[in-house]
Amino acid sequence: MVSYQYIPKKIGKIQFALLSPDEIRKMSATKIITADTYDDDGFPIDMGLMDPRLGVIEPGLKCKTCGKKVDECPGHFGHIDLAMPVIHEGYTKMIKELLSATCRVCGKMKLPLDRIQYYQDKLKEIGSIALNPFYFQSLSTQIRNEAMSVSQCPYPDCGEMSKNITLDKPTTFREEGHKLTPKEIRERLERVPDDHLPFLGLNPEVSRPEWMILTSLPVPPVTVRPSITLESGDRSEDDLTHKMVDVLRINQRLQENRDSGAPQLIVEDLWELLQYHVTTYFDNQTSGIPPARHRSGRPLKTLAQRLKGKEGRFRSNLSGKRVNFSARTVISPDPYISINEVGVPMPIAMELTVPIRVNEFNFDLAKEFVMKGPEVHPGANYVIRPDGQRLRITDRNKETLVEKIQVGYVVERHLMDGDIVLFNRQPSLHRMSMMAHEARIMDGKTFRLNLPDCPPYNADFDGDEMNLHCLQGEEARAEAKIIMRVQEHILSPRFGGPVIGAIHDHISGNFLLTHKNPMFSKEEAYHLLSRTSFRGNLPEPDSVDENGIEYWGGKTVFSMILPPGLHLQYGSAVYSGPEDPPEDDTWLRIDTDKNGVSFLRSGPIDEKSIGAFKGKLLEKIVRDHGSDIGRQFLDDATRIGISAITLMGFSTGIDEEDIPEEAKLRISETLDEAEAKVDDYVNKFNSGYLEPLPGRNLKETLEVEAMRTLGRARDTAGQISSKYLGLKNSAVIMARSGARGSMLNLSQMSGSIGQQAVRGERIHRGYQKRTLPHFKPDDLGAAAKGFVKSCYKKGLNPTEYFFHSMGGREGLVDTAVRTSRSGYMQRRLINALEDLKVHPDRTVRNTSGVIVQFRYGEDGIDPARSVRSDPVDYEDIINMAMREVQ
Amino acid sequence: MPRFNVMENYLVPRHSILPKEEVDALLSRYHVDLSQLPKILMVDPCVKALGAVPGEVIKIERESPTAGLSYYYRMVVEERSMV
Numbered sequence: 001m002v003s004y005q006y007i008p009k010k011i012g013k014i015q016f017a018l019l020s021p022d023e024i025r026k027m028s029a030t031k032i033i034t035a036d037t038y039d040d041d042g043f044p045i046d047m048g049l050m051d052p053r054l055g056v057i058e059p060g061l062k063c064k065t066c067g068k069k070v071d072e073c074p075g076h077f078g079h080i081d082l083a084m085p086v087i088h089e090g091y092t093k094m095i096k097e098l099l100s101a102t103c104r105v106c107g108k109m110k111l112p113l114d115r116i117q118y119y120q121d122k123l124k125e126i127g128s129i130a131l132n133p134f135y136f137q138s139l140s141t142q143i144r145n146e147a148m149s150v151s152q153c154p155y156p157d158c159g160e161m162s163k164n165i166t167l168d169k170p171t172t173f174r175e176e177g178h179k180l181t182p183k184e185i186r187e188r189l190e191r192v193p194d195d196h197l198p199f200l201g202l203n204p205e206v207s208r209p210e211w212m213i214l215t216s217l218p219v220p221p222v223t224v225r226p227s228i229t230l231e232s233g234d235r236s237e238d239d240l241t242h243k244m245v246d247v248l249r250i251n252q253r254l255q256e257n258r259d260s261g262a263p264q265l266i267v268e269d270l271w272e273l274l275q276y277h278v279t280t281y282f283d284n285q286t287s288g289i290p291p292a293r294h295r296s297g298r299p300l301k302t303l304a305q306r307l308k309g310k311e312g313r314f315r316s317n318l319s320g321k322r323v324n325f326s327a328r329t330v331i332s333p334d335p336y337i338s339i340n341e342v343g344v345p346m347p348i349a350m351e352l353t354v355p356i357r358v359n360e361f362n363f364d365l366a367k368e369f370v371m372k373g374p375e376v377h378p379g380a381n382y383v384i385r386p387d388g389q390r391l392r393i394t395d396r397n398k399e400t401l402v403e404k405i406q407v408g409y410v411v412e413r414h415l416m417d418g419d420i421v422l423f424n425r426q427p428s429l430h431r432m433s434m435m436a437h438e439a440r441i442m443d444g445k446t447f448r449l450n451l452p453d454c455p456p457y458n459a460d461f462d463g464d465e466m467n468l469h470c471l472q473g474e475e476a477r478a479e480a481k482i483i484m485r486v487q488e489h490i491l492s493p494r495f496g497g498p499v500i501g502a503i504h505d506h507i508s509g510n511f512l513l514t515h516k517n518p519m520f521s522k523e524e525a526y527h528l529l530s531r532t533s534f535r536g537n538l539p540e541p542d543s544v545d546e547n548g549i550e551y552w553g554g555k556t557v558f559s560m561i562l563p564p565g566l567h568l569q570y571g572s573a574v575y576s577g578p579e580d581p582p583e584d585d586t587w588l589r590i591d592t593d594k595n596g597v598s599f600l601r602s603g604p605i606d607e608k609s610i611g612a613f614k615g616k617l618l619e620k621i622v623r624d625h626g627s628d629i630g631r632q633f634l635d636d637a638t639r640i641g642i643s644a645i646t647l648m649g650f651s652t653g654i655d656e657e658d659i660p661e662e663a664k665l666r667i668s669e670t671l672d673e674a675e676a677k678v679d680d681y682v683n684k685f686n687s688g689y690l691e692p693l694p695g696r697n698l699k700e701t702l703e704v705e706a707m708r709t710l711g712r713a714r715d716t717a718g719q720i721s722s723k724y725l726g727l728k729n730s731a732v733i734m735a736r737s738g739a740r741g742s743m744l745n746l747s748q749m750s751g752s753i754g755q756q757a758v759r760g761e762r763i764h765r766g767y768q769k770r771t772l773p774h775f776k777p778d779d780l781g782a783a784a785k786g787f788v789k790s791c792y793k794k795g796l797n798p799t800e801y802f803f804h805s806m807g808g809r810e811g812l813v814d815t816a817v818r819t820s821r822s823g824y825m826q827r828r829l830i831n832a833l834e835d836l837k838v839h840p841d842r843t844v845r846n847t848s849g850v851i852v853q854f855r856y857g858e859d860g861i862d863p864a865r866s867v868r869s870d871p872v873d874y875e876d877i878i879n880m881a882m883r884e885v886q
Numbered sequence: 887m888p889r890f891n892v893m894e895n896y897l898v899p900r901h902s903i904l905p906k907e908e909v910d911a912l913l914s915r916y917h918v919d920l921s922q923l924p925k926i927l928m929v930d931p932c933v934k935a936l937g938a939v940p941g942e943v944i945k946i947e948r949e950s951p952t953a954g955l956s957y958y959y960r961m962v963v964e965e966r967s968m969v
Contacts, residue, residue: 849918851924
């Protein structure tokens with residue numbers, strides 16, 4: 001092995017140069033002299049902006065310059081000879097440096113001969129700029145600064161004192177207040193000798209500095225600025241053409257006025273106007289001048305705007321391309337498809353195609369697809385002949401096409417069940433934002449997505465749309481199936497746990513099924529398992545009642561979907577500590593009997609077992625048994641959960657937050673006490689008796705104490721109310737099992753909402769010395785500073801409502817700001833890291849084979865295969881060894 | 887004035903100059919030439935303390951909770967450069 005890197009060709013060098021006026025004229029197909037485009041008959045005017053020698057845009061015509069047709073002729077430049085020179089907006093900075101570093105009379109660099117010699121030797125030493133651009137850059141800056149700081153021309157035959165040059169943005173140069181015309185500047189730049197130019201990074205063979213002042217302007221080919229014909233028959237010209245028209249008009253007027261000897265003032269005005277038009281032709285967002293506008297008021301899109309930014313040529317058309325064989329529609333949930341699948345609506349399936357190469361084995365099958373045509377589902381849309389010709393299948397020509405098909409043809413058949421497709425939701429923030437699914441063709445018009453797939457895509461069904469891409473090659477399909485399939489992404493590389501897992505009702509359902517082990521009749525037990533992959537018979541019943549009817553516990557039913565050989569124990573989501581009595585059934589234990597069958601012995605199945613991000617049981621199964629069994633288990637667990645929740649019934653309503661009158665009384669007492677305590681602090685503060693906390697002043701101390709007191713009061717109120725909210729309460733089941741919501745949400749509904757904050761402090765902004773006119777000035781009490789005593793159920797009074805909205809608004813603003821900021825951070829990271837990859841020897845290298853890390857992550861650990869933050873599950877290994885010893 | 891030696895700080899991993907023979911072994915182990923190693927500037931405090939010259943390779947022994955000791959090699963360069 002020589003190297004991992006095979007570099008077929010290396011770029012030797014890139015040279016940037018200035019276009020000289022001569023070169024502009026040489027490459028020009030025609031001089032443009034008139035601002036008109038077409039004559040009354042619609043024919044382009046000769047030497048106008050749409051001169052036929054500039055290229056062809058209308059099909060059927062031939063180019064007058066090269067004789068080629070549309071799409072073959074690349075277009076040809078023209079040119080405008082400017083009546084007076086103007087400055088190129090992009091080179092103003094360099095022009096200023098050149099003017100300041102050279103003598104205003106003799107044009108030499110303001111450096112004595114020996115310094116020039118010294119720097120020339122230095123430049124020779126590094127050879128070419130390309131060899132060490134960083135070094136060249138620093139040397140060049142040094143020379144420039146040295147020359148610019150010299151105030152008198154060091155050459156004895158000149159000795160001219162230099163004057164201070166300033167740049168009035170964007171294109172006006174002044175020499176100690178006196179305005180320099182582009183003509184004067186050009187003359188000065190012409191005087192700079194060739195051998196002084198390399199110091200400023202200019203190669204005199206290809207770039208003379210005076211070329212930065214334009215005397216002729218290239219006119220881009222018409223192919224660059226095509227005019228479009230509207231439905232009404234009117235022609236609409238490109239923005240660039242409009243700009244060129246402006247330049248030509250003013251140029252013409254300037255020339256006429258100058259030639260007829262018009263007053264200097266008028267000529268100068270026109271000259272400046274010409275400068276404005278040329279400047280905006282290059283960049284219409286030049287700072288310091290108003291952007292040129294279209295008649296409608298829309299700013300023109302000129303050269304720089306075509307290239308720059310997100311919608312510019314680079315980011316929009318070169319780095320990002322649109323693709324065929326893709327579809328987009330709204331997503332909706334389907335809990336009864338596998339997590340590996342995606343439901344594809346029939347109209348999409350009949351538009352997306354998979355190419356199949358006809359061979360002797362699939363010959364008949366291929367014919368069958370073509371025979372069905374484009375309008376019957378598993379049909380075909382196109383036949384591709386071996387010579388590459390695409391033939392569209394229609395109902396009328398399908399019979400003849402079928403006859404033509406031979407080995408070697410390609411048939412583009414409709415998307416079918418089981419085809420591998422890529423599914424994606426933007427923003428694609430991590431690799432799980434684009435995963436491979438198996439298509440499942442369905443009625444309707446939406447993509448169907450199983451619910452455990454929502455967390456990795458961050459999808460919900462409030463109108464989200466997603467994209468689907470149909471793979472076109474065998475290698476692509478194989479690769480997608482092996483590395484991009486949903487089941488391969490259950491464990492996330494972000495934290496080594498599952499990102500795909502049960503959510504919402506799946507968790508409530510499994511909790512209902514397993515907590516405190518409810519009993520089910522034979523019919524019910526089989527019904528629960530009917531949607532799962534379980535096939536077989538239930539074990540011995542857990543109990544038999546006096547009538548001889550057999551019953552199975554929920555834990556037994558759940559155990560049927562467990563893969564064999566599991567040993568696990570941990571506190572479930574509802575577990576609240578070691579002192580928790582076992583009769584609460586919150587400690588989860590899964591054992592394996594001597595036959596190797598796993599069994600859920602105690603504890604409920606909840607978020608900690610099967611949930612996305614937290615599910616330990618799911619994580620263990622995927623890790624130990626592989627992604628196939630892991631996927632199967634997740635599909636089964638979610639279905640059994642839904643069966644359980646529908647069988648047992650589950651609903652919640654506002655009365656779930658009802659608490660007895662006495663509890664309400666106790667809560668309001670607690671809150672009153674806290675308010676009184678805050679008032680106490682305020683009084684102490686006002687009378688100067690408040691003891692400051694270490695490191696804080698009095699005001700801060702008051703705030704800290706008030707926040708703490710009120711925070712504690714909210715918690716106490718929550719505790720009081722939650723005493724009346726037990727595990728019989730549906731809302732509590734959801735909150736405690738981790739299905740949805742939190743106990744804080746519940747206590748805010750039934751107890752008290754608590755202190756509202758903006759920027760982490762009690763609300764203090766609003767009117768002078770008070771938050772709202774409802775309070776006295778300088779009121780520092782609880783209510784005046786945003787403490788909300790009410791609960792959501794009771795409702796908020798007007799001031800409380802206002803404070804609550806203030807806190808809520810801050811949250812919204814924060815999310816908006818955060819997304820844009822983190823988006824840019826992400827973009828910079830992606831650009832920096834995009835071409836790093838892990839090589840077969842486990843080094844991380846960039847595209848030129850330079851090592852970045854000697855082992856991936858310096859420890860060679862794949863975070864997706866590590867256990868949370870550890871490379872190996874030590875505890876599990878010890879437990880396994882212990883079991884073996886026993 | 888006694889100079890401050892960064893190498894004695896507990897946060898600075900162990901730096902040493904890799905002997906010539908070991909450099910060759912390293913390069914053949916990773917199938918790279920010298921220029922494909924990560925770089926370290928000559929003005930880096932550790933390089934200055936070691937007195938290494940451009941073209942030499944610095945071996946860095948880093949401790950990590952997951953990898954134990956991990957080794958990193960950086961070639962001393964005069965200044966920033968492309969490639």
